[in-house]
Amino acid sequence: MTAVVSGTPRFTISPRRKVVNKAMLGLCVAAATFAVAVLMWIFGYVIVQGARYVNIDFFTNLPAPVGEAGGGFLNALVGTGIMVGMASAVSIPVGVLAGIYLAEFGRSWMAQVVRFINDTLNATPSIVAGLFAYTLVVLQVHRFSAIAGSVALAVLMIPTITRTAEEMIRLVPRTLRDAALALGIPEWRMTLQIVLPAAASGIVTGIMLAIARVSGETAALLFTAFNNRFLSFALDQPMSSVPVQVFTYAIAPYDDWHHQAWAGSLVLVSLVALFSAAMRIATRNRHRMRA
Amino acid sequence: MVADSGMVSVSAHGERSRSFRRRGPRALQGWTSGDALFRKVCTAFGLAIVALLALLLYELARGSSLSLSRFGFGFAFEKVWDPVAEKFGAATFIYGTMVTSVIALLVAVPLGVGIAIFLVEMAPPAVGNIIGFLVELLAAIPSIVYGLWGLFVLAPLVRDHVAPFLHATLGFLPFFSGESHGVGMLTAGLVLSIMVLPFIAAVSRDVLAAVPQPLREGSLALGATKWETIWGVVLPYGRTGIGGSVILALGRALGETMAVTMVIGNTPQIVLSLFEPGYTMSSVIANEYSEASGPLYLSSLTELGLLLFIATFAVNGTARALIWRMAHGPGGRA
Numbered sequence: 074m075t076a077v078v079s080g081t082p083r084f085t086i087s088p089r090r091k092v093v094n095k096a097m098l099g100l101c102v103a104a105a106t107f108a109v110a111v112l113m114w115i116f117g118y119v120i121v122q123g124a125r126y127v128n129i130d131f132f133t134n135l136p137a138p139v140g141e142a143g144g145g146f147l148n149a150l151v152g153t154g155i156m157v158g159m160a161s162a163v164s165i166p167v168g169v170l171a172g173i174y175l176a177e178f179g180r181s182w183m184a185q186v187v188r189f190i191n192d193t194l195n196a197t198p199s200i201v202a203g204l205f206a207y208t209l210v211v212l213q214v215h216r217f218s219a220i221a222g223s224v225a226l227a228v229l230m231i232p233t234i235t236r237t238a239e240e241m242i243r244l245v246p247r248t249l250r251d252a253a254l255a256l257g258i259p260e261w262r263m264t265l266q267i268v269l270p271a272a273a274s275g276i277v278t279g280i281m282l283a284i285a286r287v288s289g290e291t292a293a294l295l296f297t298a299f300n301n302r303f304l305s306f307a308l309d310q311p312m313s314s315v316p317v318q319v320f321t322y323a324i325a326p327y328d329d330w331h332h333q334a335w336a337g338s339l340v341l342v343s344l345v346a347l348f349s350a351a352m353r354i355a356t357r358n359r360h361r362m363r364a
Numbered sequence: 365m366v367a368d369s370g371m372v373s374v375s376a377h378g379e380r381s382r383s384f385r386r387r388g389p390r391a392l393q394g395w396t397s398g399d400a401l402f403r404k405v406c407t408a409f410g411l412a413i414v415a416l417l418a419l420l421l422y423e424l425a426r427g428s429s430l431s432l433s434r435f436g437f438g439f440a441f442e443k444v445w446d447p448v449a450e451k452f453g454a455a456t457f458i459y460g461t462m463v464t465s466v467i468a469l470l471v472a473v474p475l476g477v478g479i480a481i482f483l484v485e486m487a488p489p490a491v492g493n494i495i496g497f498l499v500e501l502l503a504a505i506p507s508i509v510y511g512l513w514g515l516f517v518l519a520p521l522v523r524d525h526v527a528p529f530l531h532a533t534l535g536f537l538p539f540f541s542g543e544s545h546g547v548g549m550l551t552a553g554l555v556l557s558i559m560v561l562p563f564i565a566a567v568s569r570d571v572l573a574a575v576p577q578p579l580r581e582g583s584l585a586l587g588a589t590k591w592e593t594i595w596g597v598v599l600p601y602g603r604t605g606i607g608g609s610v611i612l613a614l615g616r617a618l619g620e621t622m623a624v625t626m627v628i629g630n631t632p633q634i635v636l637s638l639f640e641p642g643y644t645m646s647s648v649i650a651n652e653y654s655e656a657s658g659p660l661y662l663s664s665l666t667e668l669g670l671l672l673f674i675a676t677f678a679v680n681g682t683a684r685a686l687i688w689r690m691a692h693g694p695g696g697r698a
Binding site for chain 1: 398399401402403405406407409410411412413414416417419420423424426427474475476478479481482483485486487495497498499500501502504505506507508509510511512513515516517558561565587589590591592594595612615616618619620621622626646649650653654666669672673676677680681684
């Protein structure tokens with residue numbers, strides 16, 4: 074003991090270790106800076122390019138022929154609205170009820186299997202969802218249709234909503250449930266009238282985010298809803314959508330169309346950025362964000 | 365209460381006695397039978413998820429049955445893709461998918477783990493929150509927007525600066541031979557790397573945040589530097605979860621379609637040079653499906669989709685299993 078006390082405390086780190094420490098930590102900072110810079114670059118570019126061409130015409134006009142100014146995305150915006158609406162009408166009830174199942178009755182092995190499959194389906198490539206809707210719908214009626222597009226989008230939405238609903242319902246405090254049950258109401262009413270309303274804001278935000286994301290889905294719609302140059306409300310006919318329109322314009326060799334593609338991209342990016350921020354605020358105090 | 369009384373008749377006898385055991389008083393029986401119904405309805409919707417998977421597999425298998433019976437297992441190894449002669453092989457597309465995914469991971473894994481380290485070990489909470497959100501925002505940008513940006517911004521940059529630089533410094537490797545025309549496998553891989561970065565960063569961040577604080581303190585107390593603590597203690601503890609995040613990112617990279625389609629050049633070939641254009645499984649489906657004529661052509665494209673789905677499902681399942689194990693058991697066990 075005395076040796077330790079009397080000796081000079083020697084606690085030195087070799088220069089090499091210091092340098093390695095600084096260098097590696099510096100690289101981690103650089104990685105984060107790089108990611109933020111790339112995000113800013115993409116956002117900035119889309120905003121600068123898109124803002125010049127987003128105007129009233131963009132929202133109220135149909136596509137103009139090449140060379141004519143003033144074309145818009147009206148048909149695509151309406152198409153995206155209709156198809157995402159139909160997909161939501163199916164996937165919201167399915168997703169929320171499946172989410173309730175996982176959250177409230179989710180301890181059995183069967184629920185574990187459902188949860189695992191749901192998580193894995195959540196990462197289904199959107200092109201595969203498109204193929205599925207093609208063989209299920211388009212092949213049967215031999216025509217591209219808005220219905221087929223909605224089916225593809227619903228396949229992509231259901232696992233996302235299920236997952237969000239489960240997570241949000243799980244966040245409702247145990248005490249709330251106990252209080253409800255202690256007052257004598259049955260479990261099903263406790264779930265529907267106490268737990269679900271308590272989780273509602275998170276679930277709704279999650280659903281909005283899911284909607285914003287499928288609004289930008291292209292691959293699932295390419296050969297299901299296809300595209301339509303005209304304003305169409307017929308569900309059994311091809312229908313335009315914002316992302317497919319952007320794709321069509323982007324790969325065409327005309328500058329006018331490229332401008333339109335940037336404008337469409339800006340609309341899509343604004344949508345997801347807005348709802349991502351809303352989601353962040355809704356879950357602010359519980360940031361256990363899992364991928 | 366009125367609504368409940370109607371539910372009594374729905375419940376089977378077994379249900380009632382079970383809920384009686386659970387709840388006790390006889391007066392509550394009528395209420396709990398509503399529970400049984402509610403539970404059944406929810407379970408049915410839960411099982412709908414399983415049914416969805418079964419239907420997906422069934423439809424894809426049905427759609428590709430013609431190609432499956434004509435080409436068998438050879439489909440995956442055949443290089444020729446000639447719709448006119450009705451000869452279809454997937455090898456060039458599988459190669460393109462693998463090469464672009466590998467590039468994406470090589471770039472994104474160090475970056476993503478670095479970001480996670482910064483967020484958990486270094487950044488003050490406020491800064492970490494903001495940067496964490498911005499990185500997650502990268503995951504929300506639609507694929508088509510990445511494609512547009514890749515085509516008009518990144519591809520010219522690769523052609524004029526990145527590729528010449530790589531050729532000048534590493535040109536002795538076959539991967540960097542020849543010259544780039546902008547679109548090609550390298551550009552596609554780089555776009556993909558940005559797209560999968562948030563998945564690696566977000567999951568790794570959660571994994572590192574779950575590493576117990578005493579481990580760090582113990583290491584620092586033994587005289588290790590901060591980096592030595594991270595490298596020698598924190599990362600090994602979280603390696604299972606980080607591995608899961610990498611595999612998760614691989615699953616995304618394999619299936620990504622639009623952004624890749626727009627920048628890879630869409631040429632079915634197997635060449636070593638990354639500057640050359642290529643073609644991936646998802647891109648060929650996206651490009652040719654709506655114009656495919658003839659049942660065998662369609663069926664071959666559908667089989668590509670089936671292979672892609674099985675591959676991504678297996679990869680994502682593995683990732684989930686790893687991340688779950690990390691969440692449920694002690695991390696360093698793997």
